[in-house]
Amino acid sequence: MQKSQRLIQLMMMINARKAFTVQELANEFGISSRTITRDLQELSELGVPVYSVQGRGGGYRLLQERMLPPISFTEGEAVAIFFACQSLEYFSSLPFGEGASSALHKFFHYLPADVKGRIDRMKNRVAIYSPYRQMSPDILQTLLHAIMDRSIVTIGYRSSKGVQERNIQPVGLYASSGYWYCPAYCFLRKEMRQFRADRMLSAVMNPTMESREDIERQTLLDKPEKSQLEQTVLLLELTEKGIWQLDTHARFAPYIKRNEDGTGTAAVPIAAEDLNLYVELIWALAEDVKIIGPTEAVAQIKQKMKAMFLMYENER
Template sequence: MTTDTPARLLQLLSLLQTPREWPGGELADRLGVSRRTVRRDVDRLRELGYPVQATMGADGGYRLVAGKAMPPLLLDDEEAVAIAVGLRAGAGHAIEGLDEASVRALAKLEQVLPSRLRRRVSTLQAATTPLVSGDAASVAPETLTVMASAIAGQERLRFAYRAGDGTDSRRQTEPYRLVSTGRRWYLVAYDLDRADWRTFRMDRVSEPLATGARFAPRELPTGSAAEYLRQSMQRRQETYTLTVTFAAPAEAVARRLPGWLGAPEPLPGGECRVRASVGESMDWLAARLALTGYDFTVHEPAELAECVGRLGERLTRAANGR
């Protein structure tokens, strides 16, 4: 019999997080207590925010259901390792749809992982090689988690940085947000030495260190970190105006395009139009548009239309075995 109430509640919660319905009598036997105690413990879990549903019947049953908020989860060793490995693999490469929330989750999980499990995660990570395409830049998950923790804790951050021209420098910053463009991670931060806002490509960052020195967050010049990054990228590189019409509804196209291209504009007849100022490789963008799976027409720039044509010819030759 488990006489320690907190320990018994954790054991009960672990059982209920298995996706099945537990008869009250079986829970009582597992915990070594009476059914009345099980009912009281279920009430305690409900008070803590766990949505435990009870069913009527001769024996009665309990199961954990979806609620309005996300309650804490109990994970066994294998589950914790699996989640950490998955998050580390995703965080190491800029994947569309994987944003700062994923990195924060990884930072929280690795903070509480026992050392033995941390070693298992590192061993699995070292033994696997992800297949990435194009110029997707690799980023050490530890770099992302250190920065995510510094952002959450409002701690000043130091790191080594190599610029695009190969110049090395040491930076001391007040980190603001991490932003994923779909292929790369960027840090938006206030650079203390330059007394101005800057963006940093994460694959060029090394030796990140949260100093422990706290700071009060400054107001970003633009409405969001993503918008600031977009404007910064436009200032640094030649951009062009993209106009494309898709033969598909706006909401369907939006689900298959990176967010930085903006929201598609609905058109009559179930079509939509995408307008954006971009600086991406045209060959890459041509392939990215084709991957939506919808028919589309490039109105501008003419160079992109030519890239799409060449891509179509290449794919046709591949399909015909020539």
């Protein structure tokens, strides 16, 4: 085996292990301990974070930030990865620290000159925008580490009722419309809840609490089943502009029916507990979407209109 091939295989092998000895590696490769020692020294000089452990039972270990082996990409794959990473720059905060920008810099640095040129010509011509939302990167990183370590997090959470301390077991993290969301089991409410990261004022690991195994098995694909909950139907009348606004909204689009004059209606089945959420969505569309039922939804809209009127009543 050529030395270059041996070094790559050695890098892959030690990345897969928490600890190892020179003799173990020598036996794996069928070469002398002296040769393995030289190889480890060379990998260390190349940036692989290997360090020796002295004393009985010693050997070698990798630092927590391990190095990945070289990977070959096609030009199309390189372009796709570059713009996927670059799209993250439009988020105000990320749960990866400086990892995303550092990886993008390294990746671009080692691309062939002609591929760099092609990507440079596409800069500022291809982008995946995300609305800017202010939130704490430290909190996002804490949530990410809790997911990886299957840990409990104590958060200070701001809601309409004020700030409360909650102990949560995060299931995942996802971004939508610039916001980061964290579905998690809430030990206070004893049920799954959805938390917005920008409403978290603090987040620290809580090693005193045990995580629940049933929650550990859940992922973002395990959406809460609401068909067993009390159901209602949101009845809507839509102007032509209202149809245009809701036609790309996954919650409403399947239920829109168009009239010949360009207006339309929608009968949207929802869980009764989500009615407030839907009222807030419709409120933002003003006169282009009118709620016909249920009566409690109409009442909520009227109450919001009254509050808005009172706010401006004394304005001159």
